[in-house]
Amino acid sequence: KEIFNLKLIDFENLENNEFFFIHEKPFTDQYNIRPDFTLFINGIPLAIIEAKREISEEEEDTYLNALRQIERYERENPKLFNFVQLGIGIADKNFYIPTYPNRDKEPRWKTRKVEIWKEETPEGEYKENIFGILKPEILTDLVENFTFFQAKRGSLNKVVARYMQYYAVNKAFKRIEDYLKGGNKNRGLVWHWQGSGKTWEIIFLAEKFYRRYYHRDAVVFIIVDRRELEDQFDEVLISLRNTKFVIDERKGARISSIEEFTEKLKLIKESENNPNVSAAGVHLVMMHKFRTDHLSAIPEGEIKKKEILLLRDEAHRTEGGPDAVFSAVRNHIFKNAILIGFTGTPVHRKENSTFETFAYPREGEFYLHRYFIADSIRDGYTVPLTFRVALSDFVKASVDEKEIKELINLYRENRDLEELSSTEREISKLLSFSKFLNSDAYLKRVAEYIADNLAVDTEAFTFKAMVAVQSRLAAVKLKRELDRILSQRFADYSPEWVEVVITYTNDDEIEIKEYLSEVRNRYGLTHPEEINKKIVESFKEKKNPKVLIVNRRLLTGFDCKKLKVLYLAEILKGSLLLQASARVNRPYPGKEFGLIVDLTGVSIENYKKAIQDYNLYEQKEINEDILKNLFKDSREIWETFLRRLEEFKNLFENITGLTLEEFSQKLTAKSSEDAKETLREVVGRVLTSDEGFYPLIPLLEEITKLYESLGGYPEKAKPKWRSIYKTLKTLQVAVNRKLKPRRVVKIPKEIEEEILKGVEFGEIKNLDELTLSDEVLEKLLNEGKDYLIISDWLIPLVNLLEEEKEEPLYRLIYKRLKKLQKEYREKALTAKQIVEELKGLTGQVKKHRKTLKTLSPSRRILKAISYYLRERGIEIPQKVENLEKTLEDLISNPPSEEVKKEVRKHLKVLLIKAKVPSKERERVVDLLMEEVILPYTRRFRGGA
Template structure:
């Protein structure tokens, strides 16, 4: 718009309804727009007087037919107060664009009317993050074009979930704790919601009414509903009730946050409830986790200095004292403390829990925030906006958020859902997307978990083919054996070894099995402290052990009995499900592999045990070779081992010749390694180069006069340099020496292209080893 009408001096107004949105709009959007002509004229309007002077200037220039200075302004809707602009005449200019955020509420009442009167010909676009409620449609009619179409464009929650920008939300209602009802009475909520629904067009937003101050002219209907809202608020502030909720949060927080990998928010009914919740939560967390847990939670709210009740003011003083104290921060006031707390929550380990009432339940983005403990009555837009705090995706290499979780201590979600449906306050398509697909009971995830587990158990029962070998595992049978203390070691060890061999060669069925077990593990953990998941504890324990057994076997094929014995404890004691194993740190050494090979050679060829023992040997050999993946000798042996692996996959029985070939290959590797271990660094590089060429081209003698001299010279030169890069002239010198020797050695044995390729490979290997050696402490 601005670019198109630039020659006609366009004006753009960004209108928002909160200072935080104003800051976000500028810091995270406008200032990153790459258009110098745009950036030059942006202005944040800081006061009503400044806005008034801008509009007066615009009107005067228009009235005098003077050119209007083009501009882009960011302002709060609250600045358009009628009394301040009563004498201003409208600005008739058409090249004005007004972008209104949170339009479901921004255009209500006098503020919106003032804006429309002052800019009658402006092009207006309205944005909202929540769907249009029935009682708001007169307001939205202002923007309808053509008439009757309330949305120019609709990108709703399910679109966002499908595109990966947000996650589904699951909710759980907690009705009582320690035998005490903590929910607001269901009848009380229903009466309130039904009375509001019948009078919604008169009353408007129930959330706004809850925050509105009482005044004498308030209608009888509004007064009656306000009375019900106040009664609920008093119930929610009760100290005994808040203590029970704090104890429940402390009990479940570790599971809900997946061992504190994610963060949590507690939303309570009032500022007084914030202070009380902080006190009770500190008590409960310290009792469970020790004194350090006192720093796990922080309150973020507004304060009215010297006007707040003693309980709130006392907490403010204590909070500021803490932040100004041992931390050594020069915190000015509570507003600065709030900002520091928010930043720390997003970027640091502590705090792990934020306690809020109004602040941060809209417009606060923190992808690590997974769970909201909801103990505040929110009804329509604010409810939808609040619960959306937990639906931001978060993913790292080790961690992925599956969904956002709401634990509802008020008992509102289900009743709000029913009311909106019954009174058709949303159109049917929007209601279905919101309350049937994107926000659903936690039980729906439990059903998904059950389906995934049944699917994997069926796959394992039916069998997985690895070459000509087939693995069948009856998880229910393993479960019973584990309960009875039976032998699960023999069967599971054989199966995981075979499946690990399939994993190494990219067997599609094995890869799919592992993918599904990972999904089960993630979903089980994501369900947090929800008790319903415990009926799957044994199944998940066994499947995860199989998964970790396969992954371990790719690195260290001979798993100890203790690895499987942990299953007895998992099944009997319902101990915490372990994480997916980190296999990078697991390695097999040469002594272990020699034992595996000795056992293999002692087993009769053709026996069933020989099949699995040879698989163990091949996997162990691979594991050792992968410790130095760039070593050219290891690469050559690795290629020969892969051929043996393919042969194993296609044979039901293992022949004596195959066992001998595995043993001979290892013997050759062992001789190479033992000889190499006694050499200095330069000798090792020369030995690696000669051994590789001997193995690759079947040479009995290898003479590398130029290469040997150059390697010794460069190894000595870089020994004390501590360089991270190799000089270009040194690389050329090394490559020329290698190629000179290779052409002399291999001409007539292989073609010139192969000689050049091998020369470049050896240059890269030697160069890399010299640089790594120079980085090691002497």
């Protein structure tokens, strides 16, 4: 047999390919679908586009409509998504997502994150432009080099690069290409802030390099310096399913010993002289294996090969100084290799500079690509950080200044302070003392502070917290103190609330050994690292633990999106402080800020001062980015809350005629009936006012969230602000129970009962509960309270039909109700006209609901077809027996192409009798199948 390799897409010569798109191309699998646009390369569908209006009366966010449509396509036509790589939404928010078949009908919307795409301008800036991703050179590059399938927890996920990852990797790859074509620069630095996805950047670059230079026996070493990072990379590399490089699933990618590393180096040397020997591969190696005493078997300069790529994660660590040997060994063995470093926190000091090691600062090059704090926050890949300084008076009053000099070195390491003597006194006032941070008195105060603030800082334990302490012994002591105090504060407290993750050794103090014995018994495990791993997994995935206490563990590289609060009870150096702060900056629903609480009283302020005084990062714009965007003082957020509250007060008074203070007083009136009537009237005015829907309701959401996100900020606990918050929260709950009865609004436990007793807007399930009597209507109209008719009748009716929009008549009525709301706000109709129409629409719903109960499934579909066509001005004949029988077959059995073809045939006959023009018939049939018949048959069969 002859074997041919057929290349479907020419990635090297794009002009050899055919690029085109088709508008509303129908695809048939289990169901018919018709994406708005399908993009083809050489006849292969690689991307689909769903376009929605930027503003819709039906959707709060129209991009969600586009997303749901794409996800429906993945379920209903999985074969198509063997080819389609990207789904693109054009709406109020433009986005792209990786697409792949969803044969198991997974609810992907729960975990799926939509991505934005930005284009690089000639000035080196990035502007949002979703169509940039569809440029032939970018789309083909993404498909070839930046798309991975990942087997994870029994399912297959798909990863496609974000825009900053794409551009950073290609800047690094350009450096590689230029060098291998004869250039003299063979290193580079990618400086991306924490949370931008550097792990994937490293793997994307490894794949692109290995794929492009495979024929030249390409070798990649991914270099890490911590066991946790090695485990993380190995897990990801093993999980990948479509890479050019191959990883042995049993062994993994890691080089497990120095001897194995030495053998690999010898193989590389042998491959240089023998074309029949291949050293190609992607390997994971710990940095400590670069040891001069173990690698003497390789003479200096012996390996001349250029196609060796060294990818260094966390490039700021251990690259210089007397104890660092990696750079020296690399220069000894891999003189011609390519070195690319990745970091979010480069170090720049005299004896150790990330820029000197990985870039060309003397030539003005500090990095190949950067993605800073402000970029990451703006794009939504990280949340802003706020900080609070606590216990500073207690700390400063307790520090022994005679021993302060040793601590000066902590900040001296960030920069060589050439005139240290003139600054010692100033710095000593700010620095605390490490022995003090280990003392029982200090740790008791820390435990008391955390116990006082933990519930509010974590927003009623919606989020989680971490405590960084000065030593391993301090971690155990703090755990004991927190167990004691929290068990007194919380009735449901258990020891699993707070756990410790530290390194254990044979020389530990007796307290640490006793604690290890306890956790061994509690977890039924022997090895300390197995226990740590179990605790970390539970912290990330389960309700408990709620708090982790660590000492130099998990402060870098650890990713837990629910982690919101970091309590600092140790002094951290500049780069480690930046790394640690990034543990709480990952986005998560409802998380507005990450919170750093400096319990030493000095770390954050001193680091900011070090940036200002010593220009840590050489470039002014970099220092400013860190100062402005890394840590926002809680006072700034409080001041924002106060400003936005004033805006809310003015708007609220304009809409309701009440000041916020008057509203608050009426809510706390002795007569609960008076309070409830006041709340009902205020909610009615808010929901029926243009300014109520926007901007008052979004502003209400914003200021309550700002107040809650401030955690234990002292000012907010004053009775005045507490009372205002309770009033705002009561209004928020009441508005949402009217507007979105199925939405759960989080209420702090300590005020939940107080708020709910004044709010009785339950979900209306019965139409009879809705209808207002003629007497009540007349009374409301005469009193000028027509806004209550809208809030007590029209809006609940909209909510009632929200979940039943698949029913064509309900969809028609739903749309008319939404339009009525708008017409009321715009005063296009009188109150009486709206009341009359409301009566008619409510009557139609009641009648239709009663009729549906008497109909068989097939007759219900026929009724739906009739309403659907009537909406489009098409009247169908009475006799439809053949169609009804075929619909019964479709409902009773799994969908088959034959039955669906039969249904389509009868529909066409129906449309011919209704005198629908021939060129319109096919489209109407497709719409009926997609929007009426197939959704109904799925529902009646109990399918997705």
